[in-house]
Amino acid sequence: MATRIGIVGLGQIALKRHVPTILADAHFTLAGLADLGGGEPVAGLPILTDHQAMFAACALDAVAICTPPAARFAIARDALRAGKHVLLEKPPAATMGEAEALVELAARCGRVLYASWHSQCNRAVEAARLFLADKQIARLRVDWHEDFRIYHPDQAWIWQADGLGVFDMAINALSVISRICAPPPFVRSAELRIAANHAAPLATTIRFGALDSTGPLELHANWGHVGPDHRELHIRTRCGHEVALLDSGGTLVIDGNVTVQETRAEYPMLYTRFAELVLSGQSEADLTPLQMTLDALALGKRITLPSFEG
Amino acid sequence: MATRIGIVGLGQIALKRHVPTILADAHFTLAGLADLGGGEPVAGLPILTDHQAMFAACALDAVAICTPPAARFAIARDALRAGKHVLLEKPPAATMGEAEALVELAARCGRVLYASWHSQCNRAVEAARLFLADKQIARLRVDWHEDFRIYHPDQAWIWQADGLGVFDMAINALSVISRICAPPPFVRSAELRIAANHAAPLATTIRFGALDSTGPLELHANWGHVGPDHRELHIRTRCGHEVALLDSGGTLVIDGNVTVQETRAEYPMLYTRFAELVLSGQSEADLTPLQMTLDALALGKRITLPSFEG
Numbered sequence: 001m002a003t004r005i006g007i008v009g010l011g012q013i014a015l016k017r018h019v020p021t022i023l024a025d026a027h028f029t030l031a032g033l034a035d036l037g038g039g040e041p042v043a044g045l046p047i048l049t050d051h052q053a054m055f056a057a058c059a060l061d062a063v064a065i066c067t068p069p070a071a072r073f074a075i076a077r078d079a080l081r082a083g084k085h086v087l088l089e090k091p092p093a094a095t096m097g098e099a100e101a102l103v104e105l106a107a108r109c110g111r112v113l114y115a116s117w118h119s120q121c122n123r124a125v126e127a128a129r130l131f132l133a134d135k136q137i138a139r140l141r142v143d144w145h146e147d148f149r150i151y152h153p154d155q156a157w158i159w160q161a162d163g164l165g166v167f168d169m170a171i172n173a174l175s176v177i178s179r180i181c182a183p184p185p186f187v188r189s190a191e192l193r194i195a196a197n198h199a200a201p202l203a204t205t206i207r208f209g210a211l212d213s214t215g216p217l218e219l220h221a222n223w224g225h226v227g228p229d230h231r232e233l234h235i236r237t238r239c240g241h242e243v244a245l246l247d248s249g250g251t252l253v254i255d256g257n258v259t260v261q262e263t264r265a266e267y268p269m270l271y272t273r274f275a276e277l278v279l280s281g282q283s284e285a286d287l288t289p290l291q292m293t294l295d296a297l298a299l300g301k302r303i304t305l306p307s308f309e310g
Numbered sequence: 311m312a313t314r315i316g317i318v319g320l321g322q323i324a325l326k327r328h329v330p331t332i333l334a335d336a337h338f339t340l341a342g343l344a345d346l347g348g349g350e351p352v353a354g355l356p357i358l359t360d361h362q363a364m365f366a367a368c369a370l371d372a373v374a375i376c377t378p379p380a381a382r383f384a385i386a387r388d389a390l391r392a393g394k395h396v397l398l399e400k401p402p403a404a405t406m407g408e409a410e411a412l413v414e415l416a417a418r419c420g421r422v423l424y425a426s427w428h429s430q431c432n433r434a435v436e437a438a439r440l441f442l443a444d445k446q447i448a449r450l451r452v453d454w455h456e457d458f459r460i461y462h463p464d465q466a467w468i469w470q471a472d473g474l475g476v477f478d479m480a481i482n483a484l485s486v487i488s489r490i491c492a493p494p495p496f497v498r499s500a501e502l503r504i505a506a507n508h509a510a511p512l513a514t515t516i517r518f519g520a521l522d523s524t525g526p527l528e529l530h531a532n533w534g535h536v537g538p539d540h541r542e543l544h545i546r547t548r549c550g551h552e553v554a555l556l557d558s559g560g561t562l563v564i565d566g567n568v569t570v571q572e573t574r575a576e577y578p579m580l581y582t583r584f585a586e587l588v589l590s591g592q593s594e595a596d597l598t599p600l601q602m603t604l605d606a607l608a609l610g611k612r613i614t615l616p617s618f619e620g
Contacts, residue, residue: 070609073498073519095605096406097496098519104493105521162499162609183414186407188383189472199612209383209408211415295405297608299380299472302509 003085003278006032006060008051008075009067010042012152013089017118018064019043021267027275032058051075055082062112062278065089070162073098076113080105085112087274091171091290094162103285112277115285117175121269124252124260128245129180131254135237137181139215140208142233144173145225148202148310158200165200167293170221174289176233176249177219185210185217187292190300195224195308202308206296213238224308313395313588316342316370318361318385319377320352322462323399327428328374329353331577337585342368361385365392372422372588375399380472383408386423390415395422397584401481401600404472413595422587425595427485431579434562434570438555439490441564442545447491449525449546450518454483455535458512458620468510475510477603480531484599486543486559487529494598495520495527500610505534505618512618516606523548534618 005028007014022028023043033047034054041047048054051063055078062085065072073093076086086106092115093099099115106113119125146169148158157163164171178184185208192201202224208217215236231248244253252260277284315338317324332340333353343357344364351357358364361373365388372395375382383403386396396416402425403409409425416423429435456479458468467473474481488494495518502511512534518527525546541558554563562570587594 070499077521094499094609095497096601097605098498101493101496101519101521108521161611183411186411187405188408189380189404209411211387211411211418291406294604294608295407298604299404299607301471 002027002029003061003275004029004031004059005062005064006034006054006058007064007066008034008054009065009071010035010039010047011066012155014064014066015042017267018066021271022064025268025271025275028271032060052078055079055084060084062087068157069164070094073102076102077105080109080111080113083109083111085278087114087116090115090117090175091164091293092285092287093290096287096291096294099285099287099290103283106283112281113283113285114274114277115287116270116274117172117179117286117289118266118270119172119175119249120179121266121273122249122264123262124245125176125179125249127252127260128243131243132180132235132237133182135239135241136212137185137210137217137235138213138238139236140177140181140185140217140234142173142177142219143230144170144219144221145230146223147225147227147229148223153310159195159198161199163200164293164297165194165198166202166204166221166223167200167297169223170204170219171289171293172248173219173221173231173233174292175286176245178286178288178292183211184288185213187295187299190296191303192297192300193303193305195305197307201300202305204296204300206292312337312339313371313585314339314341314369315372315374316344316364316368317374317376318344318364319375319381320345320349320357321376324374324376325352327577328376331581335578335581335585338581342370362388365389365394370394372397378467378473380404383412386412387415390419390421390423393419393421395424395588397424397426400425400427400485401474401603402595402597403600406597406601406604409595409597409600413593416593422591423593423595424584424587425597426580426584427482427489427596427599428576428580429482429485429559430489430596431576431583432559432574433572434555435486435489435559437562437570438553441553442490442547443492445551446522446548447495447520447527447545448523448548450487450491450495450527450544452483452487452529452543453540454480454529454531455540456533457535457537458533463620469505469508471509473510474603474607475504475508476512476514476531476533477510477607479533480514480529481599481603482558483529483531483541483543484602485596486555488596488598488602493521495523497602497605497609500606501613502607502610503613503615505615507617511610512615514606514610516602
């Protein structure tokens with residue numbers, strides 16, 4: 001029997017990814033929609049303006065929460081208390097404290113919490129994880145550069161202090177690092193380059209440490225990038241292998257040989273995972289990418305850039 | 311047999327608290343000193359300028375690390391790898407990732423890691439914890455105000471991005487909250503008031519959430535305070551009790567009755583706890599106060615104050 005799922009927060013990611021994925025996945029039936037801004041029906045369903053009203057009006061087993069991060073905690077809390085399984089878009093909450101409280105609440109309520117990371121849902125990422133599982137990392141270099149103006153025109157919430165700025169997309173790279181490195185490296189220092197008209201950074205550099213590595217471990221991310229996306233991760237292992245994840249985690253190259261190359265199908269894989277979790281009653285919450293983000297935002301050295309209009 | 315202990319970082323807190331406490335505690339023998347700045351001997355011991363040189367020159371079982379927070383990780387890592395038990399002054403590291411890595415490394419090395427919080431080491435705090443253990447919290451109001459110019463003249467590192475600013479002292483209040491509330495509340499939002507000539511905040515307001523409370527849960531901390539210290543915590547329980555910790559955790563008042571009142575003896579109690587941990591081989595690392603601090607610093611709304619000279 002299909003899981004009846006509602007969506008809260010009908011922004012770009014919900015409309016472009018969640019709605020079509022749910023409609024195409026036999027494990028799920030789209031059964032409710034809520035967004036503070038209301039709007040015309042989507043997929044034949046009216047958009048309610050209040051998530052509690054959606055819980056009351058629609059027979060739901062689960063909820064996908066796709067609002068900006070600062071709003072997620074209260075909605076997820078209400079959903080769990082209403083007996084719904086919860087899928088959280090990334091990042092799972094605004095603070096680590098909120099995220100851990102949701103894990104605790106899901107356990108108390110006997111419901112599944114899935115803190116999802118769409119960039120982890122790639123065959124190439126999974127293959128990289130398996131290849132690296134028994135190896136130590138000597139060097140790590142991540143470049144994650146996008147043109148904000150292409151992906152998020154007019155999404156002003158991103159540049160507020162609790163909108164995370166460049167980390168809204170760099171956290172995808174952090175989620176890949178968290179998935180393929182065991183144990184993941186940890187933030188030692190960071191630079192935050194912040195446009196004069198923003199509270200959250202436009203670009204960042206993070207320097208990591210790791211107990212089993214002395215080499216440079218760095219992430220460079222820039223949302224002011226002009227040109228094609230450039231989202232790559234390069235690792236050298238201590239035993240001499242070169243591992244590269246190209247095309248935002250779609251292609252795995254090991255020692256110069258293309259091992260996996262495929263059109264990314266992140267959201268179908270993500271919902272397949274959610275269906276597995278609901279079936280088994282298990283929660284899954286990798287909070288490391290959020291912790292890395294907050295460590296960097298908390299301690300990073302702030303550098304002011306000229307104003308950025310996006 | 312006494313534990314031979316060295317100290318790294320001979321600033322104010324080491325000279326005023328750690329050295330005299332160790333000299334007065336029969337569980338410990340002060341056996342080595344290191345500080346990047348060198349200096350005249352203390353308690354008859356020369357001050358080496360390098361912690362690795364201290365490990366090589368002095369027969370040590372343990373090390374107390376009292377440097378600014380950004381330096382602690384590398385020194386603690388080296389100490390654990392050199393086979394020493396480690397006592398960390400608060401906060402235990404600059405990032406949550408560093409702190410968790412030290413917990414992991416201590417376990418690998420079979421050595422004790424004690425992430426100490428001196429404000430937790432008060433009889434009144436322990437009595438408050440026991441009183442609140444079976445009660446839910448309806449309201450929490452913490453005021454933690456000090457005059458920076460009295461306690462830390464000329465300590466410019468505090469105002470750097472990784473120096474934590476007001477959180478260097480407010481984290482003491484957070485450590486009390488973490489100790490007496492089970493489970494502790496979590497950060498939902500914060501304001502950071504930052505002097506124009508500083509990178510780290512001079513004052514902060516934190517608003518917490520809690521799974522079992524809907525009332526206001528707030529901390530107000532100000533290092534630009536003028537006048538006597540004002541360090542108080544007030545709790546109303548859901549069953550109607552009023553609990554106050556006054557005098558920086560030295561006095562407990564329950565429903566208007568003074569339950570515990572004593573001259574604080576935080577560092578003797580702290581070293582007694584470290585001796586117990588070394589004897590039993592157990593580590594103790596409450597990372598919640600650091601997590602609260604980093605959550606607030608990462609997501610807090612930044613407000614610029616006039617320049618502050620301290």
